[in-house]
Amino acid sequence: MKLFITLFLFITFVSTCQGKSIELYSAFGTEPNTLGDGVQEFVDQLEDISRFQVRVKTPADLGIGQAELLQNVANGTIDMAIFVLNIQDRGSEELNVEIDLYGESFPLGLQLEEYLSWHYDGGGLAILEDILKNDGDGVVILPVIAAPGQSAGMFKGEITKARLEATSPPFKMRTFGFGQLAMQEAFPNMEFRNAVPGLSGIADILDGFETGDIEAAEFVYPQVDFDAFMSSANPNIQQLGMTHYYITAWQSPVTVQYLAINKRFFNRLNKKRQNQIRLAALASTQNSHSRLLLKQGESLKDFQDAGIFIRTLPEDILTELLGATEIVLENIASDNPRFNEVLNSVKSYVRTQNTWLTDSHIDRDFRYNNWSTDWTSDINTN
Numbered sequence: 351m352k353l354f355i356t357l358f359l360f361i362t363f364v365s366t367c368q369g370k371s372i373e374l375y376s377a378f379g380t381e382p383n384t385l386g387d388g389v390q391e392f393v394d395q396l397e398d399i400s401r402f403q404v405r406v407k408t409p410a411d412l413g414i415g416q417a418e419l420l421q422n423v424a425n426g427t428i429d430m431a432i433f434v435l436n437i438q439d440r441g442s443e444e445l446n447v448e449i450d451l452y453g454e455s456f457p458l459g460l461q462l463e464e465y466l467s468w469h470y471d472g473g474g475l476a477i478l479e480d481i482l483k484n485d486g487d488g489v490v491i492l493p494v495i496a497a498p499g500q501s502a503g504m505f506k507g508e509i510t511k512a513r514l515e516a517t518s519p520p521f522k523m524r525t526f527g528f529g530q531l532a533m534q535e536a537f538p539n540m541e542f543r544n545a546v547p548g549l550s551g552i553a554d555i556l557d558g559f560e561t562g563d564i565e566a567a568e569f570v571y572p573q574v575d576f577d578a579f580m581s582s583a584n585p586n587i588q589q590l591g592m593t594h595y596y597i598t599a600w601q602s603p604v605t606v607q608y609l610a611i612n613k614r615f616f617n618r619l620n621k622k623r624q625n626q627i628r629l630a631a632l633a634s635t636q637n638s639h640s641r642l643l644l645k646q647g648e649s650l651k652d653f654q655d656a657g658i659f660i661r662t663l664p665e666d667i668l669t670e671l672l673g674a675t676e677i678v679l680e681n682i683a684s685d686n687p688r689f690n691e692v693l694n695s696v697k698s699y700v701r702t703q704n705t706w707l708t709d710s711h712i713d714r715d716f717r718y719n720n721w722s723t724d725w726t727s728d729i730n731t732n
Contacts, residue, residue, distance in 0.1 A: 457600055526568075
């Protein structure tokens with residue numbers, strides 16, 4: 351009898367401690383030196399603080415593409431997924447554009463600290479979930495990977511305003527999204543090649559440089575760009591004519607990847623499990639940004655050591671892009687009420703916080719430009 355009771359208690363203990371096995375579909379896998387690092391960070395955080403046992407799968411395991419992940423979470427086919435929000439296909443361009451601001455911030459827009467503050471506490475999260483509530487069962491959506499701003503791109507030669515305004519021949523560039531719309535507005539003589547999403551975009555850019563179909567391409571940020579186009583590619587993009595790497599993150603000041611959870615699945619979890627998921631997502635957002643931020647300076651040094659010129663966009667070009675961005679955003683907002691709601695929410699946040707964010711902090715340029723030579727940057731942008 352005593353043995354029976356002991357065995358019963360042991361079985362009960364094991365059963366109680368067993369984790370709930372869940373599947374997480376990731377558009378980025380879990381590979382190192384990619385955004386998959388952030389996915390693994392989230393998985394590790396969640397398993398450490400909960401009894402969840404997480405199995406990571408890819409969209410290919412389900413027989414779908416990245417653009418279909420959100421719909422599959424919303425309709426309950428899968429419970430959880432991490433993906434790039436602004437490539438999700440919601441069935442129409444009008445619906446798609448409503449969520450684009452959440453995927454790539456917007457040109458010359460919020461920095462990460464502003465973006466996350468607006469998203470969590472300034473109303474952004476509530477609007478996003480409301481926009482998505484009619485997709486099947488709806489979703490709970492949380493930032494989970496925060497990447498640094500995306501570089502202005504890889505260029506054949508130095509960039510000047512006159513070069514972007516030229517008509518014969520027109521300047522040809524591969525880019526996408528709001529950044530492309532702003533460039534089209536600012537420099538209507540330019541010709542554009544739309545971005546190919548995901549890893550296939552790497553081959554597309556290399557082919558474009560080799561054939562002369564493009565003279566410039568925006569992809570991601572220095573770490574990914576160097577790994578994809580310099581250290582891994584054969585021939586690499588330098589051998590195909592790229593001489594200048596422009597680092598001004600104007601078109602995507604911050605890139606956030608999201609965790610989407612089917613709302614019906616999430617609501618079946620108890621409050622403790624729900625909070626564990628939220629806490630793990632918040633921790634991996636911070637961890638991923640900290641790690642990725644460190645990698646970018648190291649990768650710029652790698653570019654420079656390879657003989658690539660590191661530059662920032664000239665102020666006259668940025669001025670044109672700033673004015674064009676405002677025109678593009680206002681035009682879209684006038685045709686799309688939900689987009690207008692998002693834009694007005696961001697504006698309200700900026701008006702409230704602008705003085706604190708700009709005047710209470712010592713300007714970084716003042717600090718770094720006036721410190722002693724011990725603080726001089728390893729990167730030459732002149």
